[in-house]
Amino acid sequence: MYRIREGGIEQLTEDHSLLNDYKKLKKLTDKEVDNFREKHVLVRALGTDNDVQVDTPLRNRACW
Numbered sequence: 001m002y003r004i005r006e007g008g009i010e011q012l013t014e015d016h017s018l019l020n021d022y023k024k025l026k027k028l029t030d031k032e033v034d035n036f037r038e039k040h041v042l043v044r045a046l047g048t049d050n051d052v053q054v055d056t057p058l059r060n061r062a063c064w
Contacts, residue, residue: 016044 001013014020019039022028028036 016042018043 001011003010003012017039018041019033019036021043022036023033033039
């Protein structure tokens with residue numbers, strides 16, 4: 001989830017992609033990241049299970 005306001009963009013939630021999981025487990029080189037074939041694969045998404053975990057951080061009582 002991203003918030004765009006006052007001319008800026010802020011990432012509010014974590015990217016739940018296979019590439020991001022690999023990045024968290026070990027350090028990938030820029031070349032490995034660029035050539036990672038499954039970078040589009042999601043490991044967590046809304047609507048895949050009956051119960052879902054949603055990342056919704058509230059900072060400074062922000063309005064959505």
